[in-house]
Amino acid sequence: MRHVGLVAGAAAAALVAAGAITYAVAGDDGNGRTPTAESADAGFARDMAVHHQQAVEMSYIVRDRTKDEEVRRLAYDIAQTQANQRGMMLGWLDLWGLPKVSSEPPMTWMDMGGMASGKDGALMAGMATNSEMKKLGELSGKQAEVFYLQLMTDHHKGGVHMAQGCVNRCTVGVEKRLAQGMVDAQQSEISLMADMLKERGAAPRP
Incomplete structure (x- = not known):
């Protein structure tokens, strides 16, 4: 139950923070300048929206492939937060x-x-390939749990890299704060998933 409490608490905090940011003004960088299409602010928003969509999809897949409440709760929390x-x-x-x-x-x-080749549907750092998504949908039980935790660990690592990039490069305050929140929450979940994999006799992929 320790994992469940940690995940639920982290997700609740993330959603509260997200709700607060939803109502914040993200119109400009504080100096009256609206981001351009080529800016880090716009690039991060576009790319992370795509990155998040795959995490939501993965989470809903595993929710229907296992009866393990711990994994199902983690998947639900990730899906809700990232959506x-x-x-x-x-x-x-x-x-x-x-x-x-x-x-x-x-x-x-x-x-x-251009560094992410887009091979087999993996457009950005950490994203699963089309073949991996198909495989996840074909597994069940413990095998699905392990593969999901491994895929999501890779996904989070890529997401942390991108979010840290926004922290360093974005200019809109609320977006930078959201990105920092992603870094903190996803690093915590990476640690959590490592523990969950160990409990299942597995480990993150090298």
Whole structure:
């Protein structure tokens, strides 16, 4: 029950913080300047919205592939938190009058455009391939739990890298704070998932 309490508490805190940010003004950088389409603010919002969408999809897949309450609760918390954050980021793009899709390669705003090959659907750091998503949907029970925890650990590591990039490069205050919250929460969940994998006789992928 220790894991369950930790996850529920972290998710609740994240949702409260997300709710507060939803009502914050994210119109400019504090100096009256609205982000441009090529800015780190816009790039992070676009890319992380896509990154988050896959995490939501993975979480709903595993929820239906196992009866383990600990994994199901973690998956639910991740899905709810990241769906909420995704909605905020897409809302900010609307507020800024910017497109949700860019012709530039993902992560260009981090000077890493083109480094993610997009091979088999993996567009950005940590994202699962189409084959891995298909495999997750075919597994069940403990095998599904382990594979989900491994995939989500990789996904979170990529997400932390991107969020830290926004902390360092973004200019809109509420977006930087959201990104820092992602770094903190996902690092905590990476540690939690390592413990959950160990309990299942497994480990994160190298």
